[in-house]
Amino acid sequence: MAPDPAATPSHRALARRLDGLNIYLVGMMGAGKSAVGRPLAEALGYRFIDADATLTEAAGRPIDAIFASDGEEAFRALETSVLNGIASWHSLVVATGGGAVTRPENWGHMRQGVVVWLDAPEAELLRRLAADPTRRPLLDAADPAGRLQALLQERRPLYAQADLAVVQKGGQPSEVALQVLEALPSVLRDPRQPPDAPD
Numbered sequence: 001m002a003p004d005p006a007a008t009p010s011h012r013a014l015a016r017r018l019d020g021l022n023i024y025l026v027g028m029m030g031a032g033k034s035a036v037g038r039p040l041a042e043a044l045g046y047r048f049i050d051a052d053a054t055l056t057e058a059a060g061r062p063i064d065a066i067f068a069s070d071g072e073e074a075f076r077a078l079e080t081s082v083l084n085g086i087a088s089w090h091s092l093v094v095a096t097g098g099g100a101v102t103r104p105e106n107w108g109h110m111r112q113g114v115v116v117w118l119d120a121p122e123a124e125l126l127r128r129l130a131a132d133p134t135r136r137p138l139l140d141a142a143d144p145a146g147r148l149q150a151l152l153q154e155r156r157p158l159y160a161q162a163d164l165a166v167v168q169k170g171g172q173p174s175e176v177a178l179q180v181l182e183a184l185p186s187v188l189r190d191p192r193q194p195p196d197a198p199d
Contacts, residue, residue: 011181015044017188020090022113023180026101026159028152030125030132031118033095035173040180041093050095055082076103083109098151101158114187116180117162122152124168163187 023040025033034050041048055078056062066075080103086094087109094113100106107115120128126145159165164187166179 011043012045014181014184015046017185018044018114022087022090022092022094023184024094024096024110024113024115025118026096026110026115026162027098027118027120028125028148028155028159029098030128031098031120032128032168032173032176033118036118036176036180037093037095039174040177043177043181044091044093046091046093048093048095049086051079051082051086051100052095052097054086055079055097058082079103080105080109087112099155101155101161107161114164114184115162116184117159117165118176118180119159119165119167121168122149125152 023044023046025037025040027033037048037050040046052063058081059066059078063075066078076099079097079100083094083096083100083106086092092113096106096110100110126148129144129148164180164183166176166183168176169179
């Protein structure tokens with residue numbers, strides 16, 4: 001079994017620097033946000049929340065049923081409401097839905113924390129989605145690969161607005177979580193330096 005990343009002292013120091021700031025994982029469906037979010041939260045001593053699972057629980061029905069009966073706009077409004085609730089908490093790693101970045105209101109909530117884009121190659125996304133039995137309403141198309149490509153083209157500029165982009169090098173979710181942990185200090189202000197210190 002792999003060593004527990006939470007045992008590494010540097011991750012506890014990183015958690016202190018974060019000072020309760022939530023970490024929001026964004027990226028396409030299949031990018032591994034939930035799988036990476038769990039070990040990441042564990043390493044920091046944070047709680048993990050899957051925004052889609054929270055939404056499903058709040059709505060009392062699965063996402064594909066919401067899409068089928070109410071449409072995408074209604075789903076997006078629910079998603080914004082869930083993120084609004086989550087933003088009032090602290091010390092969370094949040095796996096967001098793939099389309100959360102498409103609404104400016106959601107950025108308002110996520111910007112209260114640190115936004116991390118889990119970037120994965122298109123071929124890897126397709127491989128993972130083909131192996132995942134979860135129904136994805138936005139990929140219900142005659143050409144799922146073409147649909148995914150179109151969504152990626154539309155969303156990449158939005159994902160790129162994240163505070164941090166982590167290009168996955170492959171490997172297990174715990175290894176990607178380690179990539180995130182190693183990259184996070186680069187976007188955090190050093191608490192020992194006063195803001196706008198004179199030259």
